[in-house]
Amino acid sequence: MALLQVKNLTKRFGGLTAVKQVSFDIQPGEIVGLIGPNGAGKTTLFNLISGILNPEDGEIILDGRPIKQLSPARRSLAGLGRTFQIVRPFTMTVLENVMVPLLARDPHMGKAREEGMQVLTLLRLDHLADAQPDSLTLAYRKRIEVARALATRPKLLMLDEVLAGLNPTEISENLPIIRQVHERGVTIFIIEHLMDALMAVSQRVLVMDQGVLIANGSPQEVTSNECVIKAYLGEETPTC
Amino acid sequence: MSANRWQLLGFILLAAVVAAPVLVDSKFILHMVTLIFFYVAMTSAWNIPVFGGKMSLGHAAFFGIGGYTGAILYVKFGVSPWIGLVAGVAMSLLGGVIMTLPLLRLRGPFFTLASIAFAEVLRMIAIDWRSLTNGSVGLNIPFKPGWANLTFQSGLPFYFISLILAAAVVFVSYRLRHSALGFHLRASASNDEAAQALGVDTRRAHFIGLLWSSGLTGLIGVFYVFFIYVVEPNTMFSIPLFSLQPALNGIIGGIGTIWGPVIGAVIMTPLGEYLRFYLGTIQQGLNFVVYGVVLIVTVNFIPGGIVSLLARLKPSKGSNGPGSPSGAKEVR
Numbered sequence: 001m002a003l004l005q006v007k008n009l010t011k012r013f014g015g016l017t018a019v020k021q022v023s024f025d026i027q028p029g030e031i032v033g034l035i036g037p038n039g040a041g042k043t044t045l046f047n048l049i050s051g052i053l054n055p056e057d058g059e060i061i062l063d064g065r066p067i068k069q070l071s072p073a074r075r076s077l078a079g080l081g082r083t084f085q086i087v088r089p090f091t092m093t094v095l096e097n098v099m100v101p102l103l104a105r106d107p108h109m110g111k112a113r114e115e116g117m118q119v120l121t122l123l124r125l126d127h128l129a130d131a132q133p134d135s136l137t138l139a140y141r142k143r144i145e146v147a148r149a150l151a152t153r154p155k156l157l158m159l160d161e162v163l164a165g166l167n168p169t170e171i172s173e174n175l176p177i178i179r180q181v182h183e184r185g186v187t188i189f190i191i192e193h194l195m196d197a198l199m200a201v202s203q204r205v206l207v208m209d210q211g212v213l214i215a216n217g218s219p220q221e222v223t224s225n226e227c228v229i230k231a232y233l234g235e236e237t238p239t240c
Numbered sequence: 241m242s243a244n245r246w247q248l249l250g251f252i253l254l255a256a257v258v259a260a261p262v263l264v265d266s267k268f269i270l271h272m273v274t275l276i277f278f279y280v281a282m283t284s285a286w287n288i289p290v291f292g293g294k295m296s297l298g299h300a301a302f303f304g305i306g307g308y309t310g311a312i313l314y315v316k317f318g319v320s321p322w323i324g325l326v327a328g329v330a331m332s333l334l335g336g337v338i339m340t341l342p343l344l345r346l347r348g349p350f351f352t353l354a355s356i357a358f359a360e361v362l363r364m365i366a367i368d369w370r371s372l373t374n375g376s377v378g379l380n381i382p383f384k385p386g387w388a389n390l391t392f393q394s395g396l397p398f399y400f401i402s403l404i405l406a407a408a409v410v411f412v413s414y415r416l417r418h419s420a421l422g423f424h425l426r427a428s429a430s431n432d433e434a435a436q437a438l439g440v441d442t443r444r445a446h447f448i449g450l451l452w453s454s455g456l457t458g459l460i461g462v463f464y465v466f467f468i469y470v471v472e473p474n475t476m477f478s479i480p481l482f483s484l485q486p487a488l489n490g491i492i493g494g495i496g497t498i499w500g501p502v503i504g505a506v507i508m509t510p511l512g513e514y515l516r517f518y519l520g521t522i523q524q525g526l527n528f529v530v531y532g533v534v535l536i537v538t539v540n541f542i543p544g545g546i547v548s549l550l551a552r553l554k555p556s557k558g559s560n561g562p563g564s565p566s567g568a569k570e571v572r
Binding site for chain 2: 052071073076089090092096100101104107109112149151
């Protein structure tokens with residue numbers, strides 16, 4: 001059974017349909033990429049799934065359970081983790097940041113501190129446990145964002161451009177961490193602008209353009225898909 | 241441990257305040273220090289929801305509900321003040337629920353403004369419900385000294401009661417800030433949407449924080465009534481005295497921190513009394529002008545309050561102490 005089922009999801013902002021009748025499944029254990037030109041509706045789709053926005057129409061099913069009516073917090077507790085494209089660290093230490101989701105599940109401080117350190121160690125952030133996120137580089141803050149989402153013990157982790165804005169060295173440091181998280185059994189749904197990076201980690205890629213899902217397949221299939229090429233390179237009279 | 245130096249400074253200051261009435265035999269000083277402790281307790285209680293960025297100006301309501309409950313039970317029904325304390329807390333918790341549920345939808349300044357209305361409505365009720373409250377004349381606590389009646393010949397018992405009250409509220413506030421609730425409030429103040437996405441029910445956290453705050457404020461209100469022997473609507477539900485003053489103390493000391501409210505209350509209470517005595521006689525309201533200037537200067541030049549200045553003095557990096565300057569940043 002699919003871990004995430006999205007059926008006919010639609011979101012309108014006034015006259016603009018940001019997400020239009022989008023349907024897809026994600027199987028447990030997959031890494032699925034989501035690409036598309038700017039304004040294609042990728043982040044809106046993430047916001048709909050994580051509950052920050054409410055869809056006009058459609059259904060979202062996580063692990064067999066409809067979650068459309070649940071608050072963002074409830075969806076997180078149900079196993080849906082996400083990061084934000086624009087990082088949002090709390091003004092507290094790195095360790096305390098990671099403890100927030102842990103404490104939402106078990107109010108025991110000692111346990112949260114211990115498990116928080118484990119998550120930081122996994123993401124190689126343990127040496128920064130007592131630092132303030134504001135004082136760190138974007139690469140580290142993005143990694144804190146991932147650490148925090150991971151501390152929710154998600155079944156499905158949705159990563160929104162965790163590599164964007166990083167330099168090549170930082171990317172080569174952060175990329176293996178995504179694989180490492182996946183190896184621990186977390187299913188990953190990832191938005192990324194950097195094609196090379198995305199193609200390298202994803203087993204399957206979804207492509208959106210103007211709110212519509214235009215392709216769904218392996219990286220090779222998707223990159224040779226005519227519609228995708230047109231969406232990226234443009235065409236005078238679109239036929240897709 | 242961080243912030244050792246300023247904590248030491250704080251302790252010395254506190255020790256001086258504690259020892260003052262023993263060293264100096266003055267009724268005026270005893271009364272003043274007792275008042276300081278009351279304001280330390282009140283400001284610290286007010287400060288609990290501020291961990292989550294919720295600044296209330298409705299706390300006079302909880303203070304008044306507590307005070308009136310204790311006084312009415314004692315004066316009208318002969319119920320022991322000690323039972324009145326429990327009842328006062330229960331009633332102010334009820335007040336907390338009534339105020340908080342509709343207001344939680346409001347953010348930032350809107351929450352603050354709406355909370356003022358709540359206190360003002362209760363003041364009107366206390367004036368108009370004459371059969372119960374004796375209207376704007378209020379109720380006097382009969383002078384029958386003894387621990388059973390929470391009424392005393394000397395000022396010393398209330399000095400120690402207020403000291404214990406202040407210490408207890410600061411302790412509760414410290415424990416809350418370092419609990420799951422404190423983390424959730426701080427996370428919500430930093431970024432509410434991100435906190436929710438991590439599974440934090442932020443509205444529930446704000447609600448519980450406000451209940452702690454309202455219950456403690458009600459408790460202080462009951463003690464206060466027996467300290468001043470009278471309840472009267474314009475005092476007990478006074479927005480300047482019990483809504484604005486705690487907020488002012490908190491902002492000047494450093495909101496959202498543990499020691500900021502303590503420092504703010506210790507400095508502002510005597511200053512406020514002094515200004516009221518000396519400037520108030522020159523021109524009524526002149527003391528508020530000075531208050532206003534102090535507030536504007538603080539908010540503009542030291543938005544983290546006095547605590548943030550003290551934190552800057554300490555040599556260690558990493559500002560994770562209870563008086564972290566980020567505390568103030570969180571609640572902007």
